[in-house]
Amino acid sequence: MSTPEATSEQDETLESLFEGYTPEEQTLLDKIQTFLYESVYSPFLIMWVDWRTRVGLMILLGFVLMGTVGPRVVERTYVNHGPYTQPWFQSMDHPLGTDRIGHDILSLTVHATPAMLEMVAGGAIFAVVVATLVGTVSGYTGGKIDFVLTTFTDIALNIPGLPLIIVLAAIFEPERAFLVGILLTINAWAGLARAIRSQVLTIRQEAYVEASFTLDMPLSYIVRRDILPNLMPYILMNLMEMARHVIFASVALYFLGILPFTTHNWGIMLNEAYQHQAHTRLDLFYWMAVPIIVIGLISVGLILVAQGMDRVFNPRVRARFDQSKETSTEVDNV
Amino acid sequence: MAVTESSYSTGSSEDVIIETHDVSVYFEMDRGTSKVLDDVSLDIYREEILGIVGESGSGKSMFASALLDAVVAPGKTSGDILYHDADGSTIDVLSLNQEELRAFRWEKVSMVFQGAMDSFNPTLRIKGHFIETLKAHDFDVDEGLERATDLLAQVYLDPDRVLSSYPHELSGGMKQRVLIALSLLLDPDVLVMDEPTAALDLLMQRSILRLLENLQQRYDLTVLFITHDLPLVAELSDRVAVLYAFQFVEVGPVSELLERSSHPYTRALLNAVPTLQTPLSDMEPIEGSSPDPINVPTGCSYHPRCPLADERCIGEEPPFYATEHDDHQTKCFHWEDAISEIPLAHHKSTTGSSQIVEGKQSEEPVLTLDNLCVHFENNNSFLGLFGESQTVFAVDEIDLDLYENDILAIVGESGCGKTTLGKASIALQRPTSGEVQYRGDDIWAVKDGRSESDRSYSAIRRALQIIHQDPGSSLNPNQKILRTLESPIKHWKSDMSQTDRRSQIYGLLEYVGLTPAEEYAQRYPHQLSGGEKQRVALTRALLMNPEVILADEAVSALDVSLRVEMMDMMISLQNMFDTSYIFISHDLANARYFAGSVGGRIAVMYLGEIVEIGPAEEVIQNPKHPYTKVLKWSTAELDSDASQEELPLRNIDIPDPVNPPSGCRFHTRCPEARTECRVNSPKLEATDDGDGIEAHQVACFLDKPRDHPYWSSDQLVSEDNPTLVE
């Protein structure tokens, strides 16, 4: 249906208004291009401009490569693969040294990556999705649903996370990497959910949301277009933080021997070093240092990218980017 | 005839309290130096009230800060600022060291900022602010607090209550008055006020001005009042200086400036202001916008906007010329022509209602409000255990009809419930009781599926649109304008081709003055000015071809010169789209301009009730309710010698809507209140003064015949010293 109770006379006046305008029709290809440009290319370039984000992206890219290509390139290690407890930077065969039973540490590190990435992705995505869902729904709907969700969130928030995880891990003994990830963020979503809820409550008051409501736009539109884009930088930053949280917590729990040992894992490497008193002897320090450095590196990468997120969604930065792109094409044309 | 640059402020030096010579404020930037105050010189006389008028971004706040050497880093101040103390000594303000400056500020010259809302430490009680100031300047605390009590009482506040409050417990108007009291605590000679009332209601603004006048006389103050609002200072000031593009362009006694202003810019400013007296047709906005500090036009900086500009104005900077009046100077080559070439609107005729465009309202109402109430429960109880819920009576028992092509302006102070009434009328706020009918169908019944009507809620919803007050939040900051405007059409007229859709949008944008439309459509909201954002918001509201548009203070946040333009545009679109407006404003003059031009009505609201309603001109020219009269008083008139009558209110602050006063709700403030008013509440009834305008209704006993008990009951007098009554 068209406008309510619109008279033809009115339509005529309107028609006269719009004469003289024939914007070009966009083809499907154009649309896809615009979409790719707006949602992939320009965010990437905006992040790339800032050197800190660039470093962060490169670090993360490195880990993704290590998790996908790495195991195919680096040979899987075995007992008596090399000499026992050879320190790092001593031979080309075992650049990062070997452990007590001759495992190559470089190989251990690389082969631990795929499971690690799976766990991180599982946990971080789980937490962020749950938090966003709970926060948005409870903030937007209000009433009884809100009350139930808020109570649920507050309880989850009040329970200390690590002890809860330890108890659950001790009883369930999860082995699949992504399940471990979910377990590690079992109540980590709560804080984010609450922050999102209060943010949604604020955004809901914004005039432009009321305007969309007045235009009777569907709820999905309001949530997708008016509410979520405001939260996106925050949500993505938290995705990165959750990832860090999962890495830290998992390494801690493997290190303490609370999670069941499965495949190779940075935490398990740490645990084995610890079991062999590497923390009491400086000459075995490299054994612990490798996993620690790896964890620190990925953590720095995540922090740097998280900081860059803010820029991608900032309309001011985007507008400036659009403009600079326009001017540059102009130059090209000349 | 030309006088030298710096000597345009004549006057013997013992009269002068502050001399400024070639004062500049500048910022060093990568691109070069940005001067936000450009070699200005002005003398301020002892015990005068000097108004400084300029658009936002004209450098007026910088001038204020410079007087106290308080320009925020990295800004720098140069030039000479000399303060002549009462004892004859002279202080060179810009050469004071930290410690001397600390003593100079607040003891000699104090300052009230624009952002009173944010001028107090939120974790410190008001009393703490007074005490710490006294201590910092080694004043006696007890004596000081006595003076504070005295000052607070003089600004119509209850000293004990206010002193023991935290800042967030006070309303904006209260805070601003506390700030004034705080600034006078150390008995300074000069008070600099930088847009002190900008964020307040007109009525509060006017009340504060009146208080300021009293304070100025009582404490022999020199007051520097800085504002963008010429009429506001016109009444208060002795002299006015007009600032344009970081320089003064005209200085003179206020009567001279109003009657014989000789700079084209000043005259344009005067003509851009809607007032109650000026004939509607003569108000015109100023075209163009004021320049940027890094890009000031050559020659006379006003030439791009000046109707009298010629070659000389572009190439050469005009000096100051003295006019016939010896204290009145103008920085314009053609000042003599300006007087004849640019006639002043308020000179022509002062009898209003000259022309009323006949609206073509329908017989059948579009919207009908029937006994509408909106109450908010402040429910704090836990499982109802401590059941201490408070009810805010935002809107109480209102009956109203709105017709096709109608304009209804709702006027009242903030907190009177006008926004709630507006939102309830367009079904954005569910009423507690009563009905809102759209062409005879109860909207909420339709929404809840309780109605037989075959009209869909969605259709009603889209027929009632809104334009919000704050341009900053009216558009989604994350979307380009095109997307904001395109989405509703895509959703509701999905059969429309992209070409048609866009051409409709571009056409509308073009019509509201955003050209080139294609380029504007590709912008993000932050790339638009406030006025432009409001136009986009207007465009969006029109997309659905609505029956009624609620304009909630839609022009209040705009610069004076833009308001008229925006209102004109809204009115012309009404003709094209056959839309009705509900126009909410705290400013009677805007309401009159908007409603008056198409024969609309004005409704005056007080604490949730309509106290007077009628045809716009009738309500303005012949107000019946004391509150309407007060509002009218608050609408500053361009009249330098407006009478010095007392504040026509017994109390400045609006009572808490949680516990509205008994009887007539206005009785706590009404100057005409009698004991009868405290007991009984008057009904909204047609006035019978025999002018035959039936639609004019008022809720006040004053309008009743002499045999009404009101006339025989006792006058309520204000308790001697005006303090808070509740």
Add this chain to the structure above:
Amino acid sequence: MWGFLTTITSLEFKGGKAFKPEEEHYLCMHWTVKRIFQAVFTVYVVVTLSFALIRLMPGGPMDYLRATLLGPDQTGTVDRERLNRQIELYMNINPDQPLWEQYVQYMSSVFTGDFGQSIWFNRPVAEILLEALPWTVFVMGIALLLTFAINIALGAIMAYKEGSRFDISMTFLSIISTSIPFYVGAILFLLFFSFTWELFPPGSRVNARLDPWTFEWIMSVLHHATLPILSSVLIGLGSGALIMRGNSIQVLGKDYLRVGRLRGLPEGRLALRYVGRNAVLPMYTSLMIAIGNVFGGAVVLEEIFTYPGVGYYLFVAVEARDYMLLMGAFILITVAVVVCLVVADLTYGLIDPRAKGGGYDEHA
């Protein structure tokens, strides 16, 4: 859990959109009752959860205990009745009763302070944990206060010197410190301070040969607690300072500071009463998060430093599959955290005059 702290960090030092604690206008009384009710409910949920985990998990704690009691040969010589009585002794659950009675029995014993019997130590769980609790509270309390004090001071100084070399290098250090998991710090401390330089003891809480409450004894307690405290301070150090820095920078730009300066207030007062006070307020929320983190971190730290607190026993319980001790420790830690949070929440109103009802619920 410790992810949150750093979450807030990265928002703050960007100067990005950080979410401030919401303001609300609940009446104090009602809110207090509501908050306490919520806390009790949380504890109730946790205890119920522990029951469910013990009783309902197939192959879980109950079956494990049964198997343990039956001994290695599993011949079933022990008669069923006696076995169940033993299970009841350890777990406060009699498997012969209907489920709801088991539940009531379990809940009532836990709420009267009976956490069952530890298999590993063969002592009542409550006894073990109550003896350990003061040590945990001692170490973690000091760590918490220290972290907070250092963060506030550091953050405020960084804000005052925004853009200086000090500010930049501290910001950099803070990012580094948040990038390293705190247990890594603990291990490094142990490696260098205990084993390499032998400055601090690597484990236990006090020299057991000393008489309690003598001067030597107290010194020994502090000596033993130093490394755990130091590593715990590391948990929240960098990120907290960055939050404080962001808050202070915000306050430094407020009008009230400008007006205060114009009124000639001494710099000291401006720094403490204006900037300090207003910048610390939002930190209070992060303090609450820090409480949870610190207790969570305690589990790991006490294990690394073999410091017998509640967390240490939690860990021992996991290794020994001593489920009653595990649940007891978990419940006790939860209670401790919940109590801290309630106290923090309820006192917030005292510090911030605008919050009549503390840090929750944003309906105004």
